[in-house]
Amino acid sequence: MPTFAQPYPAEPQTQPRAPPPPKKPAKRSTNEYPVPQPVSILFVDKGNQNRSIIAHAAAELLRLQTLNSGTKNPFTRLDSAGLYVSSTLITRPFLVHAGAVHLPRSVPVTASALPEPLALRALFHAGRTSLEERDVRNRLQRHEARGLEAEDFSRYDFIIAFDAEDVAVLARLSEQVGGAGQRARIVLLGREAPVASPRNVIRDARNAGQDVNDATVYGETVARVWAALERFLQAECGWRRPERPIDGARMPxxxxxxxxxxxxxxxxxxxxxxxxxxxxxxxxxxxxxxxxxxxxxxxxxxxxxxxxxxxxxxxxxxx
The missing domain is CATH 3.30.1370.10 (K Homology domain, type 1)
Structure with missing residues (x-):
């Protein structure tokens, strides 16, 4: 009987494949463009007359410049205080227990001292004549030095100091007055290049027999504080520097x-x-x-x- 070649088996019928679903756009990191949230800041130096006042006034000016550009208010409150200024919290034994060293006999000093005139004069130079700048200067030149209070550690988002020693003392004070409501982060302003006390710079230069101009030293301090404050606000608070000056003609x-x-x-x-x-x-x-x-x-x-x-x-x- 003749044999016939067997046909190749038919290929199974397959349903046409559906096109792949469109890819979802990659999710943008929430930290890529942080939404600025208003923060509260307390600036602390030893006497509340120099660097803390300069930073306090600079932050107020940056606030007004930001508002004038049409951007949200970056701060809920700003203030400054002195670590060595007498208060219900700051006493000499308390500072010693918190690790403060080389305390002058006059510490803690009496509250209510006014800012160092050279500090505000260096910040509010002849070119700063806008209404905003005059308001801030008039208000802060009447600022009376105050000491740190236990409530400050829960009242502020950031407590900013200028010396590593002061940061360490503030951290110990925070532990000693500890409470569940504490929220303040203690920060050293200008970690890469800390801002030295202008009084100490002037004293050390004169002790070394150098000629020094007080106004120049204070001017350099203002520039360093301003630059360090801007870096901090950009890195920690998502703040962006407005392109126009505080009283620019094109400010809305x-x-x-x-x-x-x-x-x-x-x-x-x-x-x-x-x-x-x-x-x-x-x-x-x-x-x-x-x-x-x-x-x-x-x-x-x-x-x-x-x-x-x-x-x-x-x-x-x-x-």
């Missing part, structure tokens, strides 16, 4: 500041002021319990006087 907004109280302003009225739309009236959290508050008024140039007068009348000024 302008700002004013004064010290006031909310005693005469009801919650509803204050909410209305904040949400008026044509301007922003921001009232800082108090720097210490019961203290007056910094009031910042930001508006378009043509509306600034109206907004300032409204805030000034509603939030009782303190002078």
């Amino acid at each position: 907004l302008r700002s004013r500041q004064f010290m006031g109280s909310q005693v005469r302003a009801s919650g509803i009225w204050l909410k209305h002021l904040r949400e008026a739309g044509e301007w922003l009236i921001a009232v800082d959290e108090p720097a210490t319990e019961g203290a007056e508050r910094v009031v910042t008024v930001t508006a378009a140039r043509e509306l600034l006087k109206e907004a300032f007068d409204l805030a000034f009348g509603a939030l009782r000024p303190v002078f």
Whole structure:
């Protein structure tokens, strides 16, 4: 019987493959472009008359420059204090127990000393004549030195010091007054290049027989503090430097500041002021319990006087 070649088996029928689903876009890291969150900062040096005042004033100027550019207020409160200034917390035995060394006999010093005039003069030089700069200068030249309080470790997001020794003492003080509500991070400003005390620089130069100009030393201190503060805000707080100067002609907004109280302003009225739309009236959290508050008024140039007068009348000024 003849044999026939067997046909090749038929290939199984397959369903056409569906096209692969489109790839989801890669998720952007949440830290790539951090959204700035308002923070509170306390600047601390030994006497609350030099570096802490310079940093305090510089931060206020950066705040107003940021607001004038149309960006969110980066701070909920700013203040400065002295580690060696007498307070309910700061006593000589407490400082010694916390590891402070080489304490002068005069430590702790009495509170209420005013800032070193050279410090503010170096920051507010002849070129700083805008309304914003004059408001900050007038307010801070009346700032009375205060000592650190136990509540400061829970009241502020950052406590910024200028000397490694002070950072160590602050860390021990934080442990000794420890509580569940503590939130402050203790930071050394200018870790790569710490900012030396201008008084110490001048003293050491004269002891070495060198000629030194006090105003020049303070000017260099201002430049170092300003640069270190900007680096800190950019790295830790997501802040971005505005491109235009604080009073630039192309700045969309302008700002004013004064010290006031909310005693005469009801919650509803204050909410209305904040949400008026044509301007922003921001009232800082108090720097210490019961203290007056910094009031910042930001508006378009043509509306600034109206907004300032409204805030000034509603939030009782303190002078």
